[in-house]
Amino acid sequence: MRILLLGGTGEARELAHALAGERGLEIVSSLAGRVADPVHPGGTVRVGGFGGVEGLRNWLAGNRIDLLVDATHPFAATMTEHAAWASAALRLPMVRVNRPGWTAEPGDRWIRVPDLATAARTSAELGDRILLTIGRQGVGAFAECPRPWYLVRAIDPPESALPPHHEILLARGPFTVAAESALLARHRIEVLVTKDSGGDATAAKLVAARDAGLPVVMVDRPPAPPGLVEVATVAAARAWVTEYAAAHRIGPDDWEK
Numbered sequence: 001m002r003i004l005l006l007g008g009t010g011e012a013r014e015l016a017h018a019l020a021g022e023r024g025l026e027i028v029s030s031l032a033g034r035v036a037d038p039v040h041p042g043g044t045v046r047v048g049g050f051g052g053v054e055g056l057r058n059w060l061a062g063n064r065i066d067l068l069v070d071a072t073h074p075f076a077a078t079m080t081e082h083a084a085w086a087s088a089a090l091r092l093p094m095v096r097v098n099r100p101g102w103t104a105e106p107g108d109r110w111i112r113v114p115d116l117a118t119a120a121r122t123s124a125e126l127g128d129r130i131l132l133t134i135g136r137q138g139v140g141a142f143a144e145c146p147r148p149w150y151l152v153r154a155i156d157p158p159e160s161a162l163p164p165h166h167e168i169l170l171a172r173g174p175f176t177v178a179a180e181s182a183l184l185a186r187h188r189i190e191v192l193v194t195k196d197s198g199g200d201a202t203a204a205k206l207v208a209a210r211d212a213g214l215p216v217v218m219v220d221r222p223p224a225p226p227g228l229v230e231v232a233t234v235a236a237a238r239a240w241v242t243e244y245a246a247a248h249r250i251g252p253d254d255w256e257k
């Protein structure tokens with residue numbers, strides 16, 4: 001059974017590794033190619049966009065894919081939408097691995113906002129020294145904010161327009177609470193801006209912000225396409241895939257048809 005695994009997350013790497021150990025499954029992992037030095041999942045990897053829904057559809061058919069697993073980031077909404085369209089058009093089964101979002105705890109001062117533009121306005125009203133941890137692609141939404149100073153943390157340097165007062169900090173998680181608390185103190189941060197990515201790898205900043213009593217502007221997730229089959233964990237995705245494969249017994253004989 002041939003599986004296209006749309007990746008770019010820790011879950012996708014873990015799942016590629018787990019499924020590679022299953023008999024009869026052949027996994028091709030796909031990365032967007034955005035990060036200059038990505039962590040590779042191992043096994044067969046292809047890199048780069050497919051060329052929209054049509055490109056993906058052609059790629060899936062041309063590579064005789066039997067099942068599509070979307071383990072992209074919760075905010076990679078375009079890729080998820082394209083995958084949903086292409087799989088529906090080809091009647092390919094698809095499952096999405098979507099880790100749960102974060103939930104506020106006592107002591108948290110979170111302000112939930114629907115998008116980055118609202119995050120830019122809201123955070124500028126809350127303070128003058130802002131830590132942006134939204135990935136490099138969203139920084140352009142803050143470019144028109146003339147007053148605050150921003151510490152922009154990202155894996156690679158942003159290519160979009162930047163706010164006039166900023167410093168770039170290149171770093172890749174996971175981070176510890178102690179390191180995050182030290183970062184907030186060192187830069188006298190007054191507001192944290194983050195997307196509701198969920199997961200453990202980058203959650204330490206939320207604990208550090210709570211400990212420091214800082215407000216957190218939390219960008220909500222984009223809506224998922226309707227009718228998507230979703231699981232929350234790598235273990236559940238692995239079970240879903242292996243059960244599907246066992247039920248359908250797809251193997252080399254089918255590839256010749």
Ligand code: NAP
Binds near residue numbers: 007009078
């Ligand atoms: P996106 O906005 O949903 O996708 C934009 C385009 O990038 C897609 O239409 C597709 O191009 C290409 N693409 C995205 N993911 C791909 C994949 N796994 N394999 C091949 N092509 C892919 O995606 P994004 O938010 O830019 O994220 C890009 C990658 O970074 C994803 O792999 C995602 O898992 C990872 N990531 C994203 C975030 C985030 O906050 N957005 C955070 C961490 C990691 P075509 O239309 O040409 O096919």
